[in-house]
Amino acid sequence: MLRGVLTGQTGKNQVAVGLLAAALAAVCYGFSQFLARQVVTTQAPAMVAATFAPLVGTIVLASLSTKNMVQDRRAPKKAILIMALAGIAASAGVAFNYLALSRAPVIVVAPLTASNPLIVLILVHFFLRRMERVTLRTWLGALLVIGGVILITWGSARG
């Protein structure tokens, strides 16, 4: 699958590969949250880690995917701008999360940031209606995941 991700060739089971990729990304994010807690409590302030970790990531990924980047050099400028804005929005999200955590405990902040899937579904409903269909099942699934994340946050805070 990783080869398919790197080369952009995923075969027939596009959706299944996409869902598997999302699940593996969640594992990576969960593991990195655990690591980040160790880093910001023992090694460096959060913003320092938030600067250098993505810098390392950019360098590693850029060197691994040079061939793809050369092939994509004729991508529309609008698409490049959109991806740059996606990165800025994601980083702004990280910065806002740190700011929130510096002013309130995680038990308050995490349930609010966990509402992210609802924001996505609302945005998709208004802006990507032609590309994606949001079903009742997706809404119910997202609500169950958010509820679960809130319960786990409470459970973790109670020790």
Next chain:
Amino acid sequence: MGLAIFFALSAAVGWGISGVLARLGLQHMRATTGTVISLASGTALVGAIALAMYGRELFAFSLTALLWFTLLGIINYPLGRLLNFTGVHLAGVSRATPILSTSPLISAALGIMVGGETMNIFIGLGTAAIIGGVLLIVTQRA
């Protein structure tokens, strides 16, 4: 507290907008290229903020810290964000995002297995809810 709530909701909105923009941008390029572009722009923004906050102190970290940053950077970005954007591109942002949001489950599991934290009823119920939600999304027809 009000400001913290505003910041937390802004974080959720920022991540949400990022996912939707990625869905649009990745129609015209591979996930690897899109991830590199998004990482470079995001790093520039956070780097500028960090430089304004810390100045030269930003670079005053030990070699051990640099190794931690490298490990964290590789797991979170070439792996995490690339897989995230691949999921958004192939399965759609509305189905991939709820699955991506299950990461606290992994953190809690690691906390229990490695960090010596304890399991309780909230974590058990939360795990069941997350599994149920993911099954609902994954088992629907495309």
